[in-house]
Amino acid sequence: MTCDEFWNQMPELAGAAAPLDHVQQCPSCAQLFERQRALSAGLRRMARELEPREAPPAVEARLRNALRVQTGGTPRPLRRYWWAWASAAALIVAAFFLTLEPRMERNRLADSRLRPAQSDLESADFDPDFIPLPFGAADSAGWETADDPDLVQVEVPRSALIALGLPVTETGAPRVEAVLALGSDGTLRGIELVQ
């Protein structure tokens, strides 16, 4: 077998089945064949070193989202957990009212001095219209036309509404159903008390 015939059999790809008769007789081919073996070992080691590498977890998350968008079968989290969002909104509103209580109480007292007719409102059971918030603020006028508000239905503690000075009777269920109007920037713009 000549050197060309030997290499034409691609012995470096034959593994254990490589024809080795020629290399035992040809030192130059034996040297080159040994280099080929070292190269094969190097490539195997390179493959092993990189074996743990894989795509980061973010890829799987992006694929999940893409699949959900494509199938359209999985509800969006906002719809699936609507009750959680509503509860959270109620808590936020309650906290908002309670933190404003001292200031709003002062406003209410001042308003009652300036506008005695306010007591008439308090005697009513519920006001059917949206009430702009912050209550009594100068820039609250025209809130309905400022942007297209999102409406969220919640339950608010009656005591918080009373503390705010909203027209709610002191008797009745401890929680009052209300519809909140949220501006496009997420701020609370108005509230409607539902009878």
Next chain:
Amino acid sequence: MRRAQDGDEEAFIQLYRRRQGAIYRFAYHMTGSAATAEDVAQDVFLALMKTGGSFDPARGSLSAYLFGIARKLVLRHLDRSRYLIALDSEGQDVAMTRLALSTDPMVDLMRREGLEQLRQAVLTLPKRYREVVALCDLQEMDYVAAAATLDCPVGTVRSRLHRARGLLLEKLQKQEVRPVGALKPARSLI
């Protein structure tokens, strides 16, 4: 695969988890870039999500189908970034020479520095040779599967691999015998 095609999210994710590693590593071996490998891995499965219905088991394995998509994406990336690769190659030549000055690269192949030198040599192979090395040597894919992935005869895979091995040895040999004076001079910024 059928459940994944029907939109079963968990089935699709299980399929992804089983296959993504090999696809990612193939793209990494071909481009040398982890960011590109990530993009390719993602795009392969996005393509499967959208065109999975076109997969026909009678025409080949799912593995060959996925590697086929990955290969097209990798080649498109390499074509788009030819200019960047040319600049990188110049830098790699210098780096490889520096690494090879003191030792025989063939002996050194079992050491970390030697493997880095080999990795750089693989990245400078022409694409048609690089992909057979990436598939057959680095992914340990058999020649039949590689032929299906590359859409060519098995004999072509073997001959390209034979040629690729020869080119790799030449590249490593050049680094071995290149004298110090052959180093490219450092560019002056002044």
